[in-house]
Amino acid sequence: MPSRKPSASLLDSSQDDPSPEDALALAEQAEAEAEEAEAVAAAARARARAIRLRNQAAARELLAGNDTEAETSSAESTVTEQAEPTETAGAEDADEAEEKEEEATARRRRLHIPRLFWKVLASCLAIIAICALLGASGFMIWKHGQADHRRQLTAEFTAAARQSVVTLMSLDFNHVQDDVKNILDNSTGDFKKDFEAQQNDFIKLAQQSKVVTESTVNAAAVDTMSDDNAVVLIAATTRVTNTAGAQQQPRSWRVAVSLTREGGQIKLAKVEFVP
Structure with a gap:
């Protein structure tokens, strides 16, 4: 200089x-x-x-x-x-601002993934909850339908068992042949075959004794049951009279009646007297 x-x-x-x-x-x-x-x-x-x-x-x-x-x-x-020191401070401020911006961008990216994850998880849980509710509703409807179906079967087999016992135990010598025909029409299987083979002797005995038998079913309960078969327990009472006017004391019976659905009709398949 x-x-x-x-x-x-x-x-x-x-x-x-x-x-x-x-x-x-x-x-x-x-x-x-x-x-x-x-x-x-x-x-x-x-x-x-x-x-x-x-x-x-x-x-x-x-x-x-x-x-x-x-x-x-x-x-x-x-x-x-x-x-100079003032210019260095300005550069450091610029670097610090850029680092903060980069950190904010990285933080936004990190936060974006969990939000998406939680949204997907919430959607999956909602779908699972809806499916569970639908499954529970379907199961309840199915159970209700099964209960209704079982009640219907119970009513059908109980009514058929009551009628079969009354038909079997109620006889009148004046129209015994019609009574025997009703028994055969409402029976099936081995019981029908055995009763059909002995029907003539049964008719002759009833006509000779001139007996009138009245039966009453006191109680009935289903023991086992499926759609086409059932075993029903019956408690019944019979009273016997004859032409002379003599009357016997009521007699109680307990029988196990086996029923089978045949051609849309429930028929008597077996009768067992229970002590």
Whole structure:
């Protein structure tokens, strides 16, 4: 950097005291030198400012371009060495802001996945709950239908058992043949075959004894049952009279009646007297 030295005439101490004109010239010369020094300093400051601006622009380009870590470190080192403390603080603030933005973006991405997961999980649970409710409702409807069907079968077999016992045990010698026919029409299987083979003897015995038998069913309960077969327990009472007017004391009976559905009709298949 150029500098100007004071002239020999002004600095020469061997001369006598300067005159007023010499003093004025000396002051003007000193003022000119001061202005020149100030201009040099201003130029130096301008160059320093230009260097700082270039460094800042380079740092911004490196941050915006997302360069490699080595290049970023080198640029930050260069900026740190050349920039003043205020410029370094600005670069650090920019780096911190960028890091915060990246962290916020990563956090949003992390939060986005759990929300989607919980939505899918909630949808799956809702579907499972709906299917469970539908299954439970279907099972209840099926059970209700099964109960209704069982009640219907119980009523059918109980009524058929009551009627079969009354038909079997109620006889009148005046129309015994019709009674026997009713028994055969409402029976099936081995019982029908056995009774049919003995029907003539049964008719002759009833006509000779001139007996009238009345029967009453006191109670009935299903023991076992399926759609087409059942065993019904019957408690019955019979009273026997004859033409002479004699009456016997009521007699109680307990029988197990086996029933079979045949051609849409429930028929008597077997009769067992229970002690």
